[in-house]
Amino acid sequence: MxxxxxxxxxxxxxxxxxxxxxxxxxxxxxxxxxxxxxxxxxxxxxxxxxxxxxxxxxxxxxxxxxxxxxxxxxxxxxxxxxxxxxxxxxxxxxxxxxxxxxxxxxxxxxxxxxxxxxxxxxxxxxxxxxxxxxxxxxxxxxxxxxMPTHPDPKVRALGVGMWSDLPAATRAALLADSDEEVRDRAERHARLEDPAWVERELPDRPCHARWDLLMHRALSRAVVDGVLTAPLSERERHAIAGNPSLPADVVVLLAADPDPEVREAIARRPDLAPAELRALAGDPDPAVRLAVSVHPVLSEEERARIDYQVPKNGYFPPYPEPYTPRDPEDLRRYADSGHPLLRQRAARDPSLPPDLLERLAADEDLGVRVLLAQNHPDAPAALLLRSFLDYDGGDRAHLTTRPNFPTAGLAAFADHDDPEVRALTARDPHAAPATVARLTRDPDPAVRAALARHPNLPQERLAELLDDDELAHAAAANPALDPEVMHQLVAGAGRRLDLKLD
Structure with missing residues (x-):
């Protein structure tokens, strides 16, 4: 097939x-x-x-x-x-x-x-x-x-997958559930919190299962010591660095590890002691300093004293709606922060209140502005257009799907160097017919296709494109196409066309 x-x-x-x-x-x-x-x-x-x-x-x-x-x-x-x-x-x-x-x-x-x-x-x-x-x-x-508390057992069984985020009472209820499948799934997740079980089941070869256990599951001291003294690969120290079950003395040890990627992983841990925080804040590696600069226990003054730099070419995508709403106080604290990465955390939340939306829409950081544009349902038109012009990430086109993305005036970009920006002309209902026709001959195929569907395309050019091997599909989708011509196309016998359009 x-x-x-x-x-x-x-x-x-x-x-x-x-x-x-x-x-x-x-x-x-x-x-x-x-x-x-x-x-x-x-x-x-x-x-x-x-x-x-x-x-x-x-x-x-x-x-x-x-x-x-x-x-x-x-x-x-x-x-x-x-x-x-x-x-x-x-x-x-x-x-x-x-x-x-x-x-x-x-x-x-x-x-x-x-x-x-x-x-x-x-x-x-x-x-x-x-x-x-x-x-x-x-x-x-x-x-x-x-899902974890749904009355239907099939749904509860799927909800067991949220185990790490569930409160103790919900976990206990799932472990005692009346449905066997729910209980079995809950027991499998509970076993992953048993260091002795993890030690018994840990594969003795590099594989996905071994990496998952080392990164996310409860580790016995014997497993941790084995990784420190006889790892199957050097990357295993990095794998355990973010594991919540890591003993405090090993956190201290890895905070001084010669591998900067290990120190960066340690810098992201919420359980860092003050001595490690101070040491990592002055780390010679900029990625480590950046990671520790957003640590939740730091004050704004302490963050400001860290020599960090936020990359300008970041990835600023749309995010799925969170399972649980963020604490409004946390959201406001992030938005008020002097640290761009914390303001970015606030910007990607669709529940951001109007006053913070207005403030972050004018933020100096590109990531803050684009994340706000990508994720907030009320992102204003000016922010959406500015974000599209300033951001060249692979998910840039998502910005044009946001509710307030503008249309009027976009023909002003008909001669822009960036073909994705030139293609915005196709969204302008008032684009001049001559401009639309010219862009159907643009060097970029996506621009040509977008403008072939513009209703202001002159009828003579539209008729030509209906016989164009590349653009006939887009031209036939043009809403300015005469219904009589549509009937001719449907009734045609597959010949090339000689249509006279008024």
Whole structure:
């Protein structure tokens, strides 16, 4: 069975034009239904997977006789998840598997969650080979928070995975749960807090399981001494440096380790004694000094005395909604800090109150501004545009999906050196037709494709692009395309076009 990528690669020019019509927001409903019924697979894939759909088309997609077509709809991130959820009992394994698999979304984004009742039903009725862990990406924040105490045992069993963050009373309840699977999972997690069990089970060869135990699980003194005296690799000292169970004397020892990466890991520990804090604050390695400069016990004055530097080329992505809201006092303390990394922690919280939002939107630190723009639902338009212009990280495009990203005036960037910035012109509803037409000949293919869909594209140029092997797909998705031409495209016999557009 071909993959979606292979389906698209195999599509010829007429099929790609039809796929553009399928994506066009101005395409009449009757044509969409015709494409769904009679269109080739590449067109049905794009139609069912890559756009918002009218209700009548949704109904037709849900009952389409072709399994693959229903599976495309099952992974549509644009439709209401409750519509996708109607495929929960589809007779075909293939469709149910694609429903369980999270829809494709831009990097840094999360798919909208399925209804809670659908997710719980899937956990109870779908086989593990269908769920494959991907269902977790489609759980609502409320359901995720409730999992350890949820009335449904299948949900509680999944919630055991939050073990390290659970209070003692919740852990005890899971260990005594009436459901065997819940108890078994809880007991497995509890064993990881038993140093003797970890020592018995620790693999005697380098592997993922050994690294996990050394980094995160309760370590006996014998295991720690073995790593210090006879490690299987030099990196094992680094592995245990952040382990919460590390004895205090070993923390002291590793704080003076010759490897700066080990000292950096030690510098991040919340249990550092004052002597180690002072020593690491004056460490010769800048990464160590930076790590210790955000230690929670330091005062602002003590932080300011540390010679740290915050990198300017950091990674500032969108973050998922936290399981539990942050303490408002902690959030305000971070926002008020003179340390950019602490202000960055505040900036990525979507619950930041309006006064702190306004203040951090004008922050001198790029990371603070971009994290605020990436994560706050009320990030202002000016901040979003400034962040897009200043930041070149791989998740930059996520900024354009934020609610307040501006449109007016973006044609002013039509001659910018950065092609991603030039492409912003496609978002300006008032871009001059001549500018739009010129950018369909831009050196960058992404700019050409974006402007081929602009409704201000002159009709003569739009007609030319419908016969362009590269841009026909984008041109056919242009909402300024005449409905009569859409009908011609759908009725065409695959020939190259000679359309006269007014």
């Amino acid at each position: 071909p993959t979606p990528g292979q389906i698209w690669e195999a599509a010829d020019l007429p099929e790609r034009r039809l796929a553009g019509v399928a994506l066009n927001p101005a395409t009449p409903q009757d044509l969409l239904l015709r494409l769904l019924t009679d269109g080739p697979e590449a067109v049905r894939m794009v139609l069912c997977r890559d756009r918002i759909l009218p209700d009548a088309v949704v109904e037709a997609a849900l009952t389409h006789p072709d399994t693959r077509t229903r599976s495309f709809f099952a992974r549509n991130p644009h439709v209401d998840p409750a519509q996708r959820a109607r495929l929960v009992d589809d007779p075909e394994w293939f469709v149910r598997a694609h429903l369980a698999e999270a829809p494709r979304v831009p990097d840094g984004s999360r798919p909208r969650p399925l209804p809670d009742e659908t997710a719980v039903y899937m956990l109870n009725t779908y086989e593990n080979d269908i769920l494959q862990g991907t269902i977790y990406q489609q759980l609502s924040a409320g359901l995720r928070r409730s």
